Amino acid sequence: MSVTVAFIGLGVMGxxxxGYLAKAGLDVRVYNRTAARAEKWTREYGGSAWATPAEAASGAxxxxxxxxxxxxxxxxxxGAQGAFAGMAEGAVFVDHTTASADVARQLAIAAAERGIxxxxxxxxxxQAGAENGVLTxxxxxxxAVFDRAEPYIAHFARAVTLLGPVGAxxxxxxxxxxCIAGVVQGLAEALHFAKASGLDAEQVVGVISKGAAQSWQMENRYQTMLAxxxxxxxxxxWMRKDLAIVLQEAQRNGALLPMTALVDQFYSEVQAIGGGRWDTSSLLARLENVRRFD
Structure with a gap:
């Protein structure tokens, strides 16, 4: 018999x-706050859409x-409509949200009280990693919980690693x-410098991408940045949401993150020029509009 699973949250990642879980032959029950999105998913992949997280999670x-x-x-x-209320003892909740370690620990305690x-x-x-099923x-x-869930997570991932207790x-x-914040800022400054120097930035990247400067961001973003x-x-x-979590955790553990704090400020300036929904590589746009922040 097919294993029943539920998926809550059908944004650009979910x-x-x-969909990969459905393609693997699993019976997938979905919930999304905007019901039309869940209905669209079922038209594409089958499965079933439910009105609340508790209903979607029931029997999964x-x-x-x-x-x-x-x-x-x-x-x-x-709460009464939350997924935990619908889950049976022994079921497993896998959270792929980028959230705080604190909320992970809080929810793990609540789940344990229900035997979940x-x-x-x-x-x-x-998004590309999600669409191609190659997420990390x-x-x-x-x-023991990881060992049960890992084969299912692997349907949309190329690497699944247990790093420690809940929160890790x-x-x-x-x-x-x-790491991403620093690399993208460095790439933005490098392309800005190349253009200011009168170099052919495309040619420059073609050279340096074969050496130690190479990065995923360079390979996948330099062309759109230059355009x-x-x-x-x-x-x-989304990146600012993530960096806020990072900086809050650093206050707690004492880590010094001057570059991260600075790049977070730069992203706030990108938001100020209307780029809140732009890709994170838009740090180059900030440099090209830097006089607005002098």
């Missing part, structure tokens, strides 16, 4: 992730979620976002 052995932030996550898990397993499992790879998944939780996945995602095209990819608004 929609294709849930595994419940996956990918929503916006800590508050959204609490809304879809707790819990994993915090944020992802990296962006960073997981926190118990080994979110902490690893924070490290990931710190001034930012209506795609991971939005600045």
């Amino acid at each position: 929609f294709p992730m849930a 052995e595994f419940v996956f979620a990918c929503v916006g932030n800590d508050d959204d996550l609490r809304e879809v898990t707790l 397993g819990f994993l915090d499992a944020p992802v990296s790879g962006g 998944v960073m997981v926190g939780g118990e080994q 996945g979110q902490l690893c995602k924070m490290v990931n976002q710190i 001034g095209e930012y209506e795609h990819g991971f939005a600045v608004d």
Whole structure:
């Protein structure tokens, strides 16, 4: 018999992730706050759409979620209509939201009180990674729970790694976002410098991308950056949400993150020029409009 799973949150990430579970032959029950989105998903992949997270989670052995932030996550898990209320003892909740380590620990306690397993499992790879089923998944939780869930997570991932107890996945995602912030700012400055120097930036990238300067951001974003095209990819608004979580955690653990704080400020300036929904590579647009912030 097919295993029944639920997926809560069908945004640009969750929609294709849930689709891979359906393609694997699983019985997928979905919930989305905007019901039309859930209906669209069922037309494309089959499965069934439900009116509340609790109803979607009812009878599911595994419940996956990918929503916006800590508050959204609490809304879809707790209370009479939350997923936990519909889950049976022994079921597993896998959270792919990029959220705080604190909310992961809080929800793990609430899940344990109901006999539910819990994993915090944020992802990296962006919309393209979700659509191509090649996400990197960073997981926190118990080994036994991870071992049960990992084969299902693998349907939309190329790497799934348990890093420690609940919260470790979110902490690893924070490290990931710190790295991305620095690399994108460096790439933006490099392209800005190349253009200011009168160099052919395309040619420059063709040379340096074969050496130590190479990065995913360089390979996948330099052309759209040079073209001034930012209506795609991971939005600045989302990155600022993530960096706020990072900086709050750093206050708690004492880590010094001067570059991260500075890049977060730069992203606020991108928002100020109307780029809140632009891709994070739009840091170059800020440099090209820098006089507005003098």
